[in-house]
Amino acid sequence: MIWNSAICKPLSAVAERLSFRAAAAQLFISQPALSRRIDKVEGVLKVRLLERNSRRVTVTEAGRQFLEHARASIAEMQVALGTISAAAAHRSTVVTVACVPSVANHVLPDALQVFSAQFPDVRLRVLDESGTQVVQSVLRSEADFGVNFIGVQDADLDFKAIYTEPYVLALQRGHPLAGQRTVSWSALRGSRLIAVSARSSNRILLDNALARLEERPVVFCEVNHVTAALALADAGVGVTAVPALAYSALRYPSLVTVPLVEPEVKRTLGLIARKGTVLSAPAQALYELLASAAAKGFAFR
Structure with a gap:
């Protein structure tokens, strides 16, 4: 059984209110449904988490320990999800391209001027490196994609030829x-x-x-x-x-x-990306802009 908020919340609600009726109302479920959920958890753990009779409900020592650990685990999961969401948001607002110096010096200035007009809120990062370093930057996911003349034989890369x-x-x-x-x-x-x-x-x-x-x-x-x-x-x-x-x-x-x-x-220059990579919308737009301009001799206007 996976211990998540769907399991912890019913137990927590009963423990806080010491009432199945009040906890069921809080969770918008019936009392029998709430009882079944608690029974299922206790059956898996093979221990009583709640003591209940017709007049009162109490939390056992095992129940208190379980709630303490379950709440801590859920809090950690929420932090992890928040971190992942923040990283995803960051990736969507920053585009990193790795390229050989000739591309950085004579292609990217015009390309990025056009791109920035279309995506004014997207920040840019350019890794102008040797051909070998460009390949490594893409393979290590340091760059969204690269512009390079090597990498066509690398099994982990997609190489799209754009300019000879x-x-x-x-x-x-x-x-x-x-x-x-x-x-x-x-x-x-x-x-x-x-x-x-x-x-x-x-x-x-x-x-x-x-x-x-x-x-x-x-x-x-x-x-x-x-x-x-x-x-x-x-x-x-x-x-x-x-x-x-x-x-x-x-x-x-x-x-x-x-x-x-x-x-x-x-x-032959090509656009390189890790196999299976799904680029963010801004990165995909820059990728397509470079491919389109290369077909016209890197003319951007």
Whole structure:
């Protein structure tokens, strides 16, 4: 038997009023129905909780102990339910999205401006992280969903592809390769190539794509993030291969980009969520906004 308020209330009402008639009236049930409930509890416990005769009702010592523990358990359950309800309300008013930095820098600003106009009372939390960290944030439920280019093979994630972008060469306008329509990877021999760390998901993707080249470009400078690679290229330290979405003419005015070929390397961005996850209404709206905008080249207006 599950000890809940439906069981405790009849006993508590009789104990407080010391009258089956008054307790039944308080509970809006008949006296026989109330007696049956008390009898059922006593039958399960195999102990008398109430002593009653034609003139009076008294609570036994076992009855007092039972009521004390039952009321404490119900109070704890009410606290737990209140905590869960508060957490659910909090989740419905906060949307957390995890994404790689190129998305955080060049997609989310416009996306969140549109979203906030539709949901002005919803607070936002952005986890701009590496591809691997984005996956972990979603798997650990730290984010409602993520925007990433890895995760498609994870059995615990749903990956919805929304946008495919090429890797381009970012270099200063005066560089000898800046005027080319395309640049082959082999043409980068002799150039000062700035690359992201070998632990980066971007670097792993590029290394896998270039594994068959007889001669691969030599890395001159290694950094942890694409933004740092672009900043160094903008300063004239060297050239760098980055996802097209990472480049911004406004942020890096001295740089231009040229498509890289032989081989052409691309990455596919997707919306990732834990399998079976039901997003809150605001989170689902942001999810659909990003998917819709990606189909138009991340145009939000």
